[in-house]
Amino acid sequence: MDSQAQKTIFKVERKGDKLLLHLSGVWKLGCGIPDIDAIESSTDGKATVKGITFETSKISGWDSGLMTFLIKVLNYCQANGLDFDQASLPDNLDRLLKLSQAVPEKEGLGGHEGRGNLFHRAGIASIHHFGEFKASVSFVGECFLSALGLLRGRRPFRWRDFFLVMQEVGVDALPIVSLISFLVGLIISFLGAVVLLRFGAEVYVSYLIGYGMLREMGALMTGIIMAGRTGAAFAAQIGSMKVSEEIDALRTMGISPIDFIVLPRMLALFLMMPLLAIYADIVGIFSGMLISKSLLDIAYPIFLNGMLEAVALPDFFLGVIKGVVFGVIVAISGCLKGMRCGNSADSVGLAATSAVVTGITCIIIANAVIDWIAAVYGI
Amino acid sequence: MKNSQSNGKTHITVSHLEMAYGDFVVMRDLNFTVEHGEVLVIMGGSGCGKSTLLRHLIGLKEPAKGDILYDGQSFVQSSLEEQKKKLRAFGVLYQGGALWSSMTLSENIALPLEEYTKLTPSEIREVIAYKLALVGLAGFEEFYPSEISGGMRKRAGLARAMALDPEILFFDEPSAGLDPISSSRLDDLILQLRDSLGSTVVVVTHELQSIFAIADKAVFLDVEKRTLTALGNPNDMLRDPPNDNVRRFLTRDSGTD
Numbered sequence: 001m002d003s004q005a006q007k008t009i010f011k012v013e014r015k016g017d018k019l020l021l022h023l024s025g026v027w028k029l030g031c032g033i034p035d036i037d038a039i040e041s042s043t044d045g046k047a048t049v050k051g052i053t054f055e056t057s058k059i060s061g062w063d064s065g066l067m068t069f070l071i072k073v074l075n076y077c078q079a080n081g082l083d084f085d086q087a088s089l090p091d092n093l094d095r096l097l098k099l100s101q102a103v104p105e106k107e108g109l110g111g112h113e114g115r116g117n118l119f120h121r122a123g124i125a126s127i128h129h130f131g132e133f134k135a136s137v138s139f140v141g142e143c144f145l146s147a148l149g150l151l152r153g154r155r156p157f158r159w160r161d162f163f164l165v166m167q168e169v170g171v172d173a174l175p176i177v178s179l180i181s182f183l184v185g186l187i188i189s190f191l192g193a194v195v196l197l198r199f200g201a202e203v204y205v206s207y208l209i210g211y212g213m214l215r216e217m218g219a220l221m222t223g224i225i226m227a228g229r230t231g232a233a234f235a236a237q238i239g240s241m242k243v244s245e246e247i248d249a250l251r252t253m254g255i256s257p258i259d260f261i262v263l264p265r266m267l268a269l270f271l272m273m274p275l276l277a278i279y280a281d282i283v284g285i286f287s288g289m290l291i292s293k294s295l296l297d298i299a300y301p302i303f304l305n306g307m308l309e310a311v312a313l314p315d316f317f318l319g320v321i322k323g324v325v326f327g328v329i330v331a332i333s334g335c336l337k338g339m340r341c342g343n344s345a346d347s348v349g350l351a352a353t354s355a356v357v358t359g360i361t362c363i364i365i366a367n368a369v370i371d372w373i374a375a376v377y378g379i
Numbered sequence: 380m381k382n383s384q385s386n387g388k389t390h391i392t393v394s395h396l397e398m399a400y401g402d403f404v405v406m407r408d409l410n411f412t413v414e415h416g417e418v419l420v421i422m423g424g425s426g427c428g429k430s431t432l433l434r435h436l437i438g439l440k441e442p443a444k445g446d447i448l449y450d451g452q453s454f455v456q457s458s459l460e461e462q463k464k465k466l467r468a469f470g471v472l473y474q475g476g477a478l479w480s481s482m483t484l485s486e487n488i489a490l491p492l493e494e495y496t497k498l499t500p501s502e503i504r505e506v507i508a509y510k511l512a513l514v515g516l517a518g519f520e521e522f523y524p525s526e527i528s529g530g531m532r533k534r535a536g537l538a539r540a541m542a543l544d545p546e547i548l549f550f551d552e553p554s555a556g557l558d559p560i561s562s563s564r565l566d567d568l569i570l571q572l573r574d575s576l577g578s579t580v581v582v583v584t585h586e587l588q589s590i591f592a593i594a595d596k597a598v599f600l601d602v603e604k605r606t607l608t609a610l611g612n613p614n615d616m617l618r619d620p621p622n623d624n625v626r627r628f629l630t631r632d633s634g635t636d
């Protein structure tokens with residue numbers, strides 16, 4: 001096909017008090033949609049122009065490209081009080097145009113966020129964040145009330161969901177927890193080997209590993225893994241239940257979604273996370289022991305004796321308590337983000353992402369706070 | 380004849396209701412009442428706020444202004460516990476069915492029965508079989524919602540909504556996505572429920588045939604005026620349209636030719 005035939009052509013001609021637009025050539029989306037500058041420049045400042053008519057007999061093909069152009073012209077005419085001569089258009093164009101104008105545009109829409117100046121936007125953002133914060137606090141409150149209700153035996157409990165989630169966050173998470181804690185144990189012992197060897201104190205690598213795994217890394221790494229694995233899954237599950245109105249269906253049946261969905265998940269993580277943390281401790285210490293043997297030539301009994309001299313039961317319990325706290329954090333951030341999810345598919349994705357980010361941030365903050373408290377009380 | 384069941388007592392009263400999402404007012408100043416045993420149809424163009432009105436009626440959304448009363452008692456102002464008690468007498472069918480996707484159909488229907496009745500498991504199973512048979516889904520007890528079609532999901536949702544023989548049934552577009560036969564069976568079912576249980580029924584629908592077949596009373600929500608512009612029996616409305624938008628809605632006049 002020659003390029004001439006593929007061109008969108010329009011010419012503006014003055015005819016009495018009207019503008020005559022000659023449209024010809026191909027008017028398709030692929031050819032681009034012309035600007036209406038030419039029309040603007042021939043009407044601007046000339047009050048004598050009263051309207052626009054069309055001459056369309058030479059158009060060789062058209063699709064929505066032409067319609068978009070015509071609607072642009074129509075809007076321009078309406079904005080400037082010009083007469084738009086719809087009758088000069090061929091029948092089928094005329095009908096499509098009428099259809100597109102049949103339902104008036106929705107008015108009175110509250111402006112979408114992002115408009116306005118910096119202060120306006122900052123104000124809107126702070127109001128939004130404050131609202132989110134209030135919602136989070138009330139959600140956490142509701143969760144604890146619901147847990148209290150369960151303790152008092154007042155609320156029904158979904159045992160089936162509970163066991164399902166137990167399996168999901170427990171047994172099913174073992175492989176990944178094993179792998180990560182093995183590698184963390186390995187990293188700590190490499191670190192110990194490099195640093196301690198310079199002081200000739202390589203025997204104390206067992207102390208470093210025992211102390212590091214039990215107090216910090218065991219619980220922290222499991223917390224982070226579970227935030228990525230389970231927190232995101234909770235947010236996505238609950239979010240899609242929200243989208244398909246399943247949460248609403250619970251509510252209108254008089255069943256609290258917190259009791260029904262959140263509580264079993266929270267309880268399952270509450271119980272499983274400390275166990276996982278203990279498991280991670282064991283795997284990490286075991287891998288540290290292997291590396292110490294092969295790298296620093298420390299025999300297993302010496303390693304174990306050294307470690308048991310240094311670490312005590314409080315170190316172990318500190319890790320367990322951290323596990324419990326992190327478990328509750330993961331469950332609450334996952335469920336909260338799911339429940340606050342919007343009504344569309346992409347908000348489910350956002351909810352999952354934000355559950356992971358919130359979960360990990362809160363875990364690290366909580367870890368710092370717990371360490372600080374432990375330091376103050378000399379644990 | 381249609382009004383035979385209505386015993387003249389007001390069941391639902393909506394007074395000066397204003398519905399809004401943030402700053403955007405969907406509808407304002409809605410006023411209507413529904414008698415016991417009456418079938419109310421909420422009609423209006425797409426996006427005019429029918430689902431939103433339904434969400435207000437079942438307490439999922441708080442009115443921006445105004446009040447909703449059940450049997451003369453304010454629903455909006457009652458405590459959470461009282462609202463819960465009232466909710467037990469509601470059956471709701473959502474636009475998409477809203478079955479709980481992690482449970483089979485029978486578990487879906489069993490949940491309200493387990494929560495609110497003292498039936499034994501075997502009795503519950505019988506009730507489930509009966510409810511599923513009513514909506515033409517006998518034998519689908521052990522299917523998950525993802526394993527059945529959209530129209531079937533809707534019917535299963537209806538079976539769940541009817542599980543507790545509710546005093547008021549709310550339907551959001553029950554016949555959308557159903558074939559003509561299922562759709563007319565559904566109309567029959569709605570009338571049957573009303574006649575046998577005396578339930579009040581609130582239906583959102585676009586289907587003109589359904590509207591004329593089941594409605595005792597209809598409210599028309601006008602997108603342009605942002606309020607209710609017609610209230611009454613749809614057959615009367617058709618004979619004597621209160622305004623042009625209602626006439627065009629009821630006669631399928633698009634207004635382009």
Ligand SMILES: Nc1ncnc2c1ncn2[C@@H]1O[C@H](COP(=O)(O)OP(=O)(O)OP(=O)(O)O)[C@@H](O)[C@H]1O
Nearest residue numbers: 343400403405423424425426427428429430431432
């Ligand atoms: N979550 C929301 N946030 C903001 N606006 C909303 C929301 N949901 C609905 N709306 C607006 O409220 C109006 C009414 O929506 P609604 O879903 O009630 O319409 P509808 O009458 O049920 O339409 P349809 O017949 O298509 O289901 C629409 O204009 C829509 O833009």
Ligand SMILES: [Mg+2]
Nearest residue numbers: 429430431474
């Ligand atoms: Mg709707």
